[in-house]
Amino acid sequence: MIGTFDAKIPAGPLAQKWRSHRDHSRLVSPNNRRKFEIIVVGSGLAGGSAAATLGELGYRVKCFCFQDSPRRAHSIAAQGGINAAKNYQNDGDSVYRLFYDTIKGGDFRSREANVYRLAQIANNIIDQCVAQGVPFAREYSGYLANRSFGGAQVSRTFYARGQTGQQLLLGCYQALCRQIAADTVRMLPQTEMLDLVIVDGRAKGIITRNLRSGHIDKHAADAVVLASGGYGNVYYLSTNARGCNVTGTYRAYKRGALFANPSFTQIHPTCIPVSGEHQSKLTLMSESLRNDGRVWVPKRKENREKVPGEIPEADRDYYLERKYPSYGNLAPRDISSRAAKEVCDEGRGVGHSGRGVYLDFADAIKRLGEETIRERYGNLFEVYEKITGEDAYKVPMRIYPAVHYTMGGLWVDYDLMSNVPGLFVIGEANFSDHGANRLGASALMQGLADGYFVLPNTLPNYLAGQMGKRPSPDCPEFREAEQNVHARIDRLLKVNGTRSLDSFHRDLGLLLWEKCGMSRHENGLREALQKIPELREEFWRDVRVLGSDEDFNQFERDESAGAHFREEHQTPDGEALRDDERHAAVFAWEFGGDGQAPKLHREPLHFETVDLTQRSYK
Amino acid sequence: MNFRLRIWRQPNRKSPGKLVDYDIRDISPNTSFLEMLDILNETLLGRDEEPIAFDSDCREGICGTCSLTINGEAHGPDHPGAVCELYMRKFRDGATIIVEPFHVGSFPIVKDLVIDRSVLDRIVQAGGFISARAGSAPEANSIPVPKHNADLAMEAAACIGCGACAAACPNGSAMLFTSAKVSHLAFLPQGDPERASRVLKMVQVMDAEGFGNCTNTYECEAVCPAEISASFIAKLNREYARAVLQRSAGE
Numbered sequence: 001m002i003g004t005f006d007a008k009i010p011a012g013p014l015a016q017k018w019r020s021h022r023d024h025s026r027l028v029s030p031n032n033r034r035k036f037e038i039i040v041v042g043s044g045l046a047g048g049s050a051a052a053t054l055g056e057l058g059y060r061v062k063c064f065c066f067q068d069s070p071r072r073a074h075s076i077a078a079q080g081g082i083n084a085a086k087n088y089q090n091d092g093d094s095v096y097r098l099f100y101d102t103i104k105g106g107d108f109r110s111r112e113a114n115v116y117r118l119a120q121i122a123n124n125i126i127d128q129c130v131a132q133g134v135p136f137a138r139e140y141s142g143y144l145a146n147r148s149f150g151g152a153q154v155s156r157t158f159y160a161r162g163q164t165g166q167q168l169l170l171g172c173y174q175a176l177c178r179q180i181a182a183d184t185v186r187m188l189p190q191t192e193m194l195d196l197v198i199v200d201g202r203a204k205g206i207i208t209r210n211l212r213s214g215h216i217d218k219h220a221a222d223a224v225v226l227a228s229g230g231y232g233n234v235y236y237l238s239t240n241a242r243g244c245n246v247t248g249t250y251r252a253y254k255r256g257a258l259f260a261n262p263s264f265t266q267i268h269p270t271c272i273p274v275s276g277e278h279q280s281k282l283t284l285m286s287e288s289l290r291n292d293g294r295v296w297v298p299k300r301k302e303n304r305e306k307v308p309g310e311i312p313e314a315d316r317d318y319y320l321e322r323k324y325p326s327y328g329n330l331a332p333r334d335i336s337s338r339a340a341k342e343v344c345d346e347g348r349g350v351g352h353s354g355r356g357v358y359l360d361f362a363d364a365i366k367r368l369g370e371e372t373i374r375e376r377y378g379n380l381f382e383v384y385e386k387i388t389g390e391d392a393y394k395v396p397m398r399i400y401p402a403v404h405y406t407m408g409g410l411w412v413d414y415d416l417m418s419n420v421p422g423l424f425v426i427g428e429a430n431f432s433d434h435g436a437n438r439l440g441a442s443a444l445m446q447g448l449a450d451g452y453f454v455l456p457n458t459l460p461n462y463l464a465g466q467m468g469k470r471p472s473p474d475c476p477e478f479r480e481a482e483q484n485v486h487a488r489i490d491r492l493l494k495v496n497g498t499r500s501l502d503s504f505h506r507d508l509g510l511l512l513w514e515k516c517g518m519s520r521h522e523n524g525l526r527e528a529l530q531k532i533p534e535l536r537e538e539f540w541r542d543v544r545v546l547g548s549d550e551d552f553n554q555f556e557r558d559e560s561a562g563a564h565f566r567e568e569h570q571t572p573d574g575e576a577l578r579d580d581e582r583h584a585a586v587f588a589w590e591f592g593g594d595g596q597a598p599k600l601h602r603e604p605l606h607f608e609t610v611d612l613t614q615r616s617y618k
Numbered sequence: 619m620n621f622r623l624r625i626w627r628q629p630n631r632k633s634p635g636k637l638v639d640y641d642i643r644d645i646s647p648n649t650s651f652l653e654m655l656d657i658l659n660e661t662l663l664g665r666d667e668e669p670i671a672f673d674s675d676c677r678e679g680i681c682g683t684c685s686l687t688i689n690g691e692a693h694g695p696d697h698p699g700a701v702c703e704l705y706m707r708k709f710r711d712g713a714t715i716i717v718e719p720f721h722v723g724s725f726p727i728v729k730d731l732v733i734d735r736s737v738l739d740r741i742v743q744a745g746g747f748i749s750a751r752a753g754s755a756p757e758a759n760s761i762p763v764p765k766h767n768a769d770l771a772m773e774a775a776a777c778i779g780c781g782a783c784a785a786a787c788p789n790g791s792a793m794l795f796t797s798a799k800v801s802h803l804a805f806l807p808q809g810d811p812e813r814a815s816r817v818l819k820m821v822q823v824m825d826a827e828g829f830g831n832c833t834n835t836y837e838c839e840a841v842c843p844a845e846i847s848a849s850f851i852a853k854l855n856r857e858y859a860r861a862v863l864q865r866s867a868g869e
């Protein structure tokens with residue numbers, strides 16, 4: 001294995017770790033910073049904020065994205081909000097509580113030190129975004145407003161209508177634009193990273209392809225930052241944008257970076273159900289809707305095709321409120337999703353496919369008036385109407401879980417550096433902070449924490465030892481990687497088969513959804529492991545190409561934790577049953593060569609502050 | 619449902635383009651317009667023909683990537699909304715549908731329906747930001763913003779940067795786009811220190827990039843998927859006049 005596999009958690013009390021780590025990290029002086037070239041792959045919240053901040057500090061940055069503008073990164077689509085522990089509502093919030101909710105929400109499968117740091121930094125993010133002009137929702141007083149999200153009993157989520165991701169990303173994009181104008185950041189849109197270059201065991205550059213011209217280029221740097229997003233699109237249908245892909249992290253994996261916890265994928269409970277076979281993506285209805293919407297299905301399956309308004313109260317099963325009285329409709333995502341699957345499996349699902357549940361606003365409209373609901377969620381109701389042709393002010397929405405987010409990702413240490421020295425991974429692309437399940441409004445928080453505040457403080461610690469060691473892009477390692485990319489593209493084009501790329505992607509997605517979706521069983525996993533190589537073989541025999549290849553890891557975690565629900569391991573009332581004795585660890589996979597099984601490494605998780613309890617939202 | 623599609627094909631920036639006819643059948647009314655193009659492309663691939671190049675990403679109307687003019691209307695007939703939010707149930711069975719890229723001089727055509735809108739990035743780079751360094755921000759609630767102003771700023775900030783405003787404008791003007799960014803930042807106290815220089819620089823770049831002038835036809839507002847109000851253009855004009863006055867007064 002390249003490099004080390006040590007999380008390098010600083011010593012000392014939890015609340016002091018980040019402070020003392022910064023006190024003792026090495027620095028790069030202002031006039032030396034421009035001697036360093038940093039590559040940032042990605043211009044979403046993580047990459048955009050990192051590139052802008054590093055540029056501002058004086059480093060020379062090259063930032064890449066595959067869209068035609070950095071402003072279009074997938075972060076733009078986030079709707080609901082971003083968490084922080086400001087306690088503006090005076091409802092008992094604190095850094096500790098944000099930390100605890102996040103680590104508990106993740107079913108105790110993340111590092112205490114990382115999550116605590118995230119909770120500490122969260123407040124700085126809100127300050128930073130407000131200073132940039134992000135138009136967060138405000139009260140009549142002129143002060144910032146908050147709302148609640150799943151998995152928390154306080155109101156700590158900041159939001160900008162239903163477009164929080166858009167507004168945060170535009171803040172970050174504008175900061176990036178300022179650096180592009182100042183010539184500290186060079187932006188290369190429509191340029192896709194196709195390989196990572198390692199020289200003497202350190203990440204020193206990437207190979208890219210220009211998506212308009214097809215040109216393959218070599219870029220050398222002193223460090224490479226991957227901020228290329230998650231891998232949810234391996235399921236084909238997901239709430240991710242069409243272009244989201246795992247190429248960046250997967251290429252790094254093939255070059256030796258460890259892939260951690262790939263089985264931790266989040267299925268979001270509130271998405272518009274699948275309507276037909278040519279559907280290209282699924283649309284999320286923000287979790288914030290669960291603040292005012294009530295989730296239900298008919299109590300008896302005979303009623304499932306009845307018009308919802310004709311089903312009397314007594315015949316409705318508000319199953320989240322029934323099963324989890326203290327969190328009710330705001331139970332965490334993994335739990336709400338499985339509960340929806342369960343009632344549909346029982347035959348009580350609604351809509352023509354039977355895979356749907358109602359999200360009903362009738363009570364909220366009665367209580368608050370249609371105007372208030374329109375003000376809170378108007379744009380979401382419009383989106384719903386466009387897609388389904390139904391008016392959710394009059395009939396309840398129909399929703400169903402869909403793949404949404406990936407907690408797993410490249411393994412990183414406390415400094416956000418992978419086991420490959422010089423390769424840093426931030427945002428959804430890393431595995432760091434959400435354990436086995438992410439709480440709502442915490443991905444935006446993590447992406448911006450990584451980019452604005454963590455990386456700019458940890459990167460210098462590495463760079464300080466790398467002065468003057470940037471290789472030439474003509475060295476043999478770059479040439480080898482470049483040839484590798486050419487060879488791969490040639491091979492793809494030569495197949496000249498009959499099936500489109502999408503058709504393979506769809507098959508792969510369906511297989512994963514069925515066998516490695518909301519709940520998993522050993523038999524299904526084995527079946528998937530057997531079918532995937534068959535599909536891969538067919539791909540290389542019969543694909544007709546104008547695009548890139550898909551790939552994935554094997555997963556095997558013989559317990560249930562958060563979103564990873566193994567049917568063999570559940571409590572008597574159907575909740576995820578962890579095995580802390582054997583599996584309180586990060587599972588990090590090392591590429592073992594083409595056609596070879598990957599090798600498993602385990603990083604045990606030590607909990608000094610929190611007790612590992614059975615999560616309860618009852 | 620069945621349709622006849624007349625689609626703009628153009629091999630690259632320099633060659634001329636033309637409309638080419640394609641028939642497509644058995645499309646479900648619940649198919650989105652872009653999914654319908656996906657299906658057409660699968661068919662073309664099967665027939666060994668070159669698929670039609672078009673851009674899209676989020677497919678839920680927020681990333682601003684998709685950019686088609688349908689039957690002469692930027693983003694098609696279902697306003698407000700981007701073309702990725704358009705569903706085939708909005709068309710008559712058997713209809714002929716003309717599909718073109720956004721035709722704007724400042725957005726050169728790359729291929730078929732794909733255009734180059736990097737000019738919009740350059741307008742923002744000219745000054746569409748607040749210079750706030752990470753680390754130097756004051757406590758967020760130390761800057762109260764009247765709700766009314768915050769709401770107006772949000773309305774302007776909702777722009778998705780698709781460029782439909784310029785495509786719909788008979789003069790190919792990007793005023794709605796530029797005014798949205800200028801207004802967003804001008805409504806907020808944080809935007810105040812750079813208020814005058816921002817508007818001057820952004821307008822200068824917008825003009826230099828060859829966009830036309832605004833003659834108040836409001837076509838931009840009619841097609842805007844984010845419902846940006848044309849009143850922001852008036853705001854832009856006021857901001858610009860104010861900045862020019864300030865400058866000439868030597869402030």
Ligand SMILES: Cc1cc2nc3c(=O)[nH]c(=O)nc-3n(C[C@H](O)[C@H](O)[C@H](O)COP(=O)(O)OP(=O)(O)OC[C@H]3O[C@@H](n4cnc5c(N)ncnc54)[C@H](O)[C@@H]3O)c2cc1C
Pocket residue numbers: 041042043044045046047048064065066067070073074075076077078079080081082164165191192193194227228229230239240241244245247248284404405426427428429440441442443444445447
């Ligand atoms: C519909 C939706 C709603 C959401 N709502 C919320 C919410 O309310 N709150 C919350 O906290 N989280 C939310 N999330 C999750 C959150 O939006 C994402 O996790 C987060 O934005 C990811 O940011 P990122 O910067 O890591 O990656 P992304 O924003 O995905 O950016 C990835 C970047 O990498 C680039 N890239 C990728 N591969 C390559 C390559 N090979 N070469 C070059 N460039 C590459 C892309 O061009 C892009 O610029 C939501 C997610 C979805 C899908």
